[in-house]
Amino acid sequence: MSKPINLDDLFKQARQKEPYYGGKDFVSRVAVDIDRRKKLSKTKETMITGSAAIIGAAMTYAYFPLGMILQQVPTSFVINPMTVLMAAGITSISCGFAYWLAEDKSL
């Protein structure tokens, strides 16, 4: 009958003889992989932003009430004497106020 195996001894032996794997190639592979994923995520981000912009532009083009706004822009003006007097009055008051501001030394 064979002697029962001592697992503690066996694993101790394995631990002592554990090979060391050189890390240079492995480390550079991991670094390249990290860079690749980073680039991938930037591309993904650009694609998402671009797609959102296109969808936004399409929706704006489809639903923006451009015609209604253009219709509300007046196509003709009616000027009567009262309007001219009012415009002249407002201009005179503005000019007078500006002159007073410029001349007032306390300011």
Place this chain on the structure above:
Amino acid sequence: MISATDQALIKRVQTLQCQDSFSVLVERHQSDLRYSLRQMTNWDEGLADDLSQETFLKAYQSIKTFKGSAKFSSWLYRIAYNLMISHFRVARNREVTGVEILDDTPSSQTRTETSQQDLHRDLARAMKVLPATQRMALHLNLHRELTHSEISDIMEIPLGTVKTAINRGKITLRQNLAGWNSEETR
């Protein structure tokens, strides 16, 4: 930077996203992890290295979540274990054990290595019949000499389950290794 502690390097990666610091961490821990994953995958070197690479990638991506309450190596083992379980699931393994997808002849390598390597391969081969939980718990306990509590944290399973997994694993492993002569490997 080479002599900096893990904590200092992790801090640099977390705050400055310093990839060089992370490379030092990879260099420092890669050999242990690659060996452990070889043991977990019936010495499938390709699969073990792929899983190791993915582990470090995940670690880099989620390093901000590392609080430092556990050792960095323990955190890596946790990621690696989860990736290994996912891999077995994706491989459409019916059980979580991972037994079915592990081929009896590990990878496509020829056995031209020294007898020293045979010990590791034989161990890996003997462990392949164990469910993944037992395999990992046994390896962490007997090879990496981690406490039950540390293993419980890494594998995110209750302490009692860890103890049961290790005890059952030992029984099965002893049966599998019965008749195996450790003197042959010396």
